[in-house]
Amino acid sequence: MTALTVERVWKEYGDQIVLENISLEVAPRAFVALVGPSGCGKTTFLRMLLGQEQPTRGRILLDGAPLPPEPGPDRGVVYQRYSVFPHLTVLGNVMFGPELRASRRLGRTFGATRRRIEEQARTMIGEVGLEGAETKYPAQLSGGMQQRLALAQALMMQPRVLLLDEPFGALDPGIRADIHVLMKRLWNEVPMTVVMVTHDLREAFSLATRIIAFERTRTRTEELERYGATITKDIVLWPPRVAGQRTMFEIDTLPGRDDPALFAAPSGTTR
Amino acid sequence: MRWINRRPSRGATLVLHCLPFALLIVAYLIGSAIRLEANPNDKLLPSLATLADTVNRMAFQPDPRTGDYLLWSDTAASLWRLFAGLGISTALALVIGLLIGLLPVMRATLAPFIAFVSMVPPLALLPILFIVMGLGEASKIALIVIGVAPILIRDLSLSAQALPREQIVKAETLSASTWLIGLRVVLPQVLPRLLTSLRLQLGPAFLFLIAAEAISADSGLGYRIFLVRRYLSMDVIFPYVAWITLLAVIGDRLIDLARRRVFPWSELEGAR
Ligand SMILES: Nc1ncnc2c1ncn2[C@@H]1O[C@H](COP(=O)(O)OP(=O)(O)OP(=O)(O)O)[C@@H](O)[C@H]1O
Ligand SMILES: [Mg+2]
Numbered sequence: 001m002t003a004l005t006v007e008r009v010w011k012e013y014g015d016q017i018v019l020e021n022i023s024l025e026v027a028p029r030a031f032v033a034l035v036g037p038s039g040c041g042k043t044t045f046l047r048m049l050l051g052q053e054q055p056t057r058g059r060i061l062l063d064g065a066p067l068p069p070e071p072g073p074d075r076g077v078v079y080q081r082y083s084v085f086p087h088l089t090v091l092g093n094v095m096f097g098p099e100l101r102a103s104r105r106l107g108r109t110f111g112a113t114r115r116r117i118e119e120q121a122r123t124m125i126g127e128v129g130l131e132g133a134e135t136k137y138p139a140q141l142s143g144g145m146q147q148r149l150a151l152a153q154a155l156m157m158q159p160r161v162l163l164l165d166e167p168f169g170a171l172d173p174g175i176r177a178d179i180h181v182l183m184k185r186l187w188n189e190v191p192m193t194v195v196m197v198t199h200d201l202r203e204a205f206s207l208a209t210r211i212i213a214f215e216r217t218r219t220r221t222e223e224l225e226r227y228g229a230t231i232t233k234d235i236v237l238w239p240p241r242v243a244g245q246r247t248m249f250e251i252d253t254l255p256g257r258d259d260p261a262l263f264a265a266p267s268g269t270t271r
Numbered sequence: 272m273r274w275i276n277r278r279p280s281r282g283a284t285l286v287l288h289c290l291p292f293a294l295l296i297v298a299y300l301i302g303s304a305i306r307l308e309a310n311p312n313d314k315l316l317p318s319l320a321t322l323a324d325t326v327n328r329m330a331f332q333p334d335p336r337t338g339d340y341l342l343w344s345d346t347a348a349s350l351w352r353l354f355a356g357l358g359i360s361t362a363l364a365l366v367i368g369l370l371i372g373l374l375p376v377m378r379a380t381l382a383p384f385i386a387f388v389s390m391v392p393p394l395a396l397l398p399i400l401f402i403v404m405g406l407g408e409a410s411k412i413a414l415i416v417i418g419v420a421p422i423l424i425r426d427l428s429l430s431a432q433a434l435p436r437e438q439i440v441k442a443e444t445l446s447a448s449t450w451l452i453g454l455r456v457v458l459p460q461v462l463p464r465l466l467t468s469l470r471l472q473l474g475p476a477f478l479f480l481i482a483a484e485a486i487s488a489d490s491g492l493g494y495r496i497f498l499v500r501r502y503l504s505m506d507v508i509f510p511y512v513a514w515i516t517l518l519a520v521i522g523d524r525l526i527d528l529a530r531r532r533v534f535p536w537s538e539l540e541g542a543r
Contacts (some may be wrong), residue, residue: 052440052535054438071443087459087536097445100455104448139539157445 003028003193004049004161009058010228011044017228018044023057023232024212027242031187031194033204036214037200040229042197045214046163049195052077062161073101076154076192078167083150084138090149091134094121121156128152128182144175148182155190164196168203176203183207188244209242211235275445325506341495342514347532348490350518352408353480355413361469363416364423366457371424372431372461373453382428389421394482401487413481418479430461464536466530470523477519499540 004026011019018041026032034042046087047053048060060067062074077083084093086263099109109117125131128148138146154162160178166181168176184207189196198204204211213233216224279287303316317325330342337344370377371385397414404410434457442456484493492515499507531538 050440050444071440073444073446077443077444079437079441082435083441083461085438085441085456086539087534096455100442100451101446104451106453107447137536137539139536154444159444251431 003030003063004195005064007061009048009055009060011041011048012056012228013149016225019214020228020230022214022231024157026193026195029191029195031207031209031243032196033208034195034197034214035199035201035211035213036205036229037216038199040214040216041267042214043165046077046195046197049161050077050163061260064171069112073097073157074159075161075163076157076159077163078147078150078154078165080131080166080169083167084146084153086138089135089137090125090130090141091118091121093138093149094124094152094156100204101157121152123150124156126179129188142175144171144179147179148161151182155186155192158190159192162192162194164194166197166199169199180207205237209237209240211237282453288307290536297542314503314505317509321506322510325504326510329507329510342511345490345492345511346514346518347496348488348494349480349484352411352483352491353415353476354407355412356480357419357469357472357476359412360420360423360472361465363420364427364465368424368427368465369431369453369458369461371428373449373457378428385421385424385428389425391417393418393479397483397486406487411480411488412484415476415479419476422472422475423465423468427465430464431457434460459534463530463534465527470526473519473522477515481515 002026006022006024006026007017009022010017022045034045036042047068048055051067051069054069071077085096088096095117098120099114099133100107102109102113102117122131122134125134128151129150130145130152133141133145138149141149150167168179172180180203187207196204196207202236211233211234212231214229216229216234217232218224218227299316300319303318306316307311307318326342330340333339350409351504367385371381372378387464393414396417397410400410400413400417404413438456439452442452480491481493481496484491485497488494492511495510496508
């Protein structure tokens with residue numbers, strides 16, 4: 001079974017070919033890092049996975065079914081910026097998805113439903129290390145906290161695929177290391193497939209199970225418009241990383257996870 | 272120290288705030304004294320005593336003919352028209368502006384039309400309004416709406432479109448429908464901006480109000496000013512102008528206060 005299937009996908013904007021002939025199978029619970037030079041079409045590819053853009057040719061399948069032509073709750077997203085809503089508090093942001101899902105008319109919940117959602121949201125806020133900041137607005141948070149919030153908000157929907165576009169690109173190294181630990185833990189605990197665009201190869205190697213490089217193979221100026229980027233490298237990490245399990249080289253990367261019982265039920269810890 | 276780095280202390284700031292007002296008043300008093308010296312019957316720059324007398328008569332003594340306290344009955348009439356006009360404009364802006372900002376189909380249908388309508392000079396339409404709607408309240412309110420609503424609509428739809436696309440997509444991944452995106456993502460974020468542009472439209476709204484009242488009314492601040500103009504009653508006109516200005520300033524402050532109270536996040540650095 002594959003979580004994501006990309007079949008001979010091309011993307012063109014007018015005359016410009018951005019991506020050509022991308023074919024890819026991604027296993028469920030994989031953590032794919034997408035790397036490549038600036039402007040090669042990584043964000044474009046992510047947008048197609050999200051449903052925000054349609055491939056010019058080819059098709060994309062999610063769990064064997066064609067991708068719906070618009071974004072939906074089965075695919076979560078975290079951007080480098082603008083991922084959280086400035087008019088909602090931390091708690092409001094994390095509750096937002098479940099509230100929208102529960103109340104199609106008002107987008108607000110009351111009473112028991114609200115209490116249930118709020119409880120889940122508070123657990124999630126604790127999970128990403130934001131407890132104490134529940135009543136703050138995003139503009140009052142640091143960059144690292146905003147990205148933690150964005151992860152929490154996206155994970156509340158239990159997406160099958162989580163798409164990340166340079167989510168930690170604007171963070172300084174110390175904060176980034178912290179949030180990598182969090183990212184790894186979430187990926188281990190939550191049953192989802194992750195596709196992350198990054199410019200940081202270290203980040204790619206320390207988080208991903210598989211690294212895919214997009215690149216233009218023809219770079220002469222007169223060829224730039226007519227030839228797009230394609231997959232030039234596809235590296236599966238060795239020893240293989242498997243969600244919910246540790247490789248022998250990662251003894252230290254899962255703090256506080258030394259209970260073997262967890263491995264049997266990798267998804268049961270966050271909710 | 273460079274001037275660009277010099278900041279007045281709090282006390283100095285207060286003094287500086289008051290300075291231009293004080294200068295204006297002093298200049299008036301000097302001018303008035305000089306003119307009255309030359310001609311005690313001069314009506315152009317009445318003395319403080321005359322002004323106080325008139326204010327007292329307009330505000331605190333019933334008019335012998337109608338029994339009304341004229342300043343207050345004029346204020347009530349004008350403010351009612353103003354509120355009605357601005358209320359209708361705001362409601363229109365919310366509905367049409369959001370539709371244009373949110374839905375590409377509505378944008379294609381309405382945006383060029385609104386852009387066109389907003390270029391029609393409202394005062395040129397005033398005769399048509401009087402002919403079609405009569406000389407009553409409706410035509411005055413309609414003038415304010417025609418003058419203010421298109422700008423509010425355009426401003427609102429522009430600020431709705433200026434929201435980062437990422438936010439809309441994000442809301443879709445959180446299972447929002449078009450309706451919920453409008454209600455919970457776009458509306459709350461454009462409301463602060465709507466209040467701000469409403470503030471900026473207070474001036475034009477008063478302009479249209481007074482223009483309409485000047486031509487046809489039986490009460491109202493603009494009506495009174497243009498009525499007493501025939502008798503060169505500067506002692507009435509000056510206080511009325513000051514009062515109108517004060518009302519506009521108070522309105523401006525109240526709207527801004529409301530924005531900060533209701534949307535505390537809109538004050539935060541980098542919230543947008
Ligand atoms: N909506 C669009 N219309 C036209 N061209 C576009 C559009 N979106 C992207 N492009 C073009 O597609 C190419 C790839 O853009 P994309 O944003 O996917 O690059 P990227 O790999 O994410 O780059 P970066 O690493 O700098 O974020 C660029 O040349 C860009 O000009
Ligand atoms: Mg990009």
